[in-house]
Amino acid sequence: MPCCPYACAHACPQKRKARTVFLPKSLSVLRERPYRLLWTARSISAVGNALMPVTVVFAVLGTGGSVLDVGAVLTCQAVGQVVMLPVGGVWADRLSRKLVLLVTDGAQAVCYGLLAAMVLLGQTAVWQFGVTYTVAGMAFAFFTPASRAVVPELVGAEDLQSANALLGLTDSSTKVLGPALAAVLLEVTGPGAAILFNAASFLLSFVLLARMRLARPAEPPQRRRFFAELREGWTVVARRRWYLANLIGWGVWNFAIAFFFVLGPVVLQQGRGGAAAWSTVLVTGAVGSIVGGLVALRFRPRRPLVATNATALFGAVPLALLAFTAPVAAIAAGVALAFVMTALVNEVLATVQQQLFPRELLARVSSLDWMISLLAMPAGYAVAGPATELFGTRTTLLAAAALIGTPCVLLNLLPGVRSVRALPDGTLTVAPAPEDRAAAAPTGCPRPPLRAR
Known part of the structure; x- marks a missing residue:
């Protein structure tokens, strides 16, 4: 009919x-309604969170704090993240990931709401910002592994990369729009309203996530001691030596790219445009991240890890251009290219992680990934200055460029890296490699080749 x-x-x-x-x-x-709710919730809370890097600086200074106080507050967030990431990974695998997401959103809504009230009433001190940022960092340590691990529960394996790309695209876009919105709010209403906006964004995210339905597991996970479960997650990564090598390689990449962010303003300050030129470079990089997220929606490499390591070589371009004092336009273009590739790589690697590791271990694997990255960049920030004093700016920048390029090339020589392949339906498979045979099956219990779940 x-x-x-x-x-x-x-x-x-x-x-x-x-x-x-x-x-x-x-x-x-x-x-998919559950994924749509997650994406909307993540987008809203990301907009609110993107206000904070600008807002907190002026809020702390407005209370009479110094530059050292601003640095201390930001350090509280980083310490909270790094210390709690292993804990967050274990509990995000132990509990319902929806519950973990709800608790972290609720905690941040309460903390930022209280801080906003105190700022609006003029009753703030620097220590209150430190406490709020410590809680925010701890919440991040729980939220991020759970947020990545929950995606395979919402969409099929063939749609994982598109799902990751949309989430990454949102994060990149808010990093461009957030500072501009923060500047408007600071000019019109002051830092209290911007912090209150952030608290409201987490509250709305909480409401949306509460409506997200997840399928119940057929069998509840077996509980063991905390450190046994932590060791189990990290052991799974260590047994797949090619994957662990990839994580370490990306840690080196993050360590080396930090040199660009430390030395870039110094080089451009020397008659090259100063703060205006550096702002142009950063905005161009943010736009590159957005473009990379758009490309990731359709990019389907046949050998994902080989492709990501090859494209990661472009991270050396801005360092080399800065070393040879190229024109600002060329440096900005190099940064844009590097961050197009970085955004693309992030989404492909997230998909590889979600497909090649058991779902019940995903949060722990993700927490290890994040911890390596979070430790690597501060280490790069700390080393860049002394290295420049010892070896000079150009030599230091070229050495950092080599640090980016060398692991990318060496990683693609590993058989395990080359063995990860995409099937026509978008799922991933791993050809049996020597290091995988030991990881894939315990003694006396043979298993078929590893295949995407």
């Missing part, structure tokens, strides 16, 4: 189906 064009869409299945065909294939994951 033909469908009546005037029929109600809810009463006519053919009509209801026709309304969904206009969504591009790369955005088809948004048809």
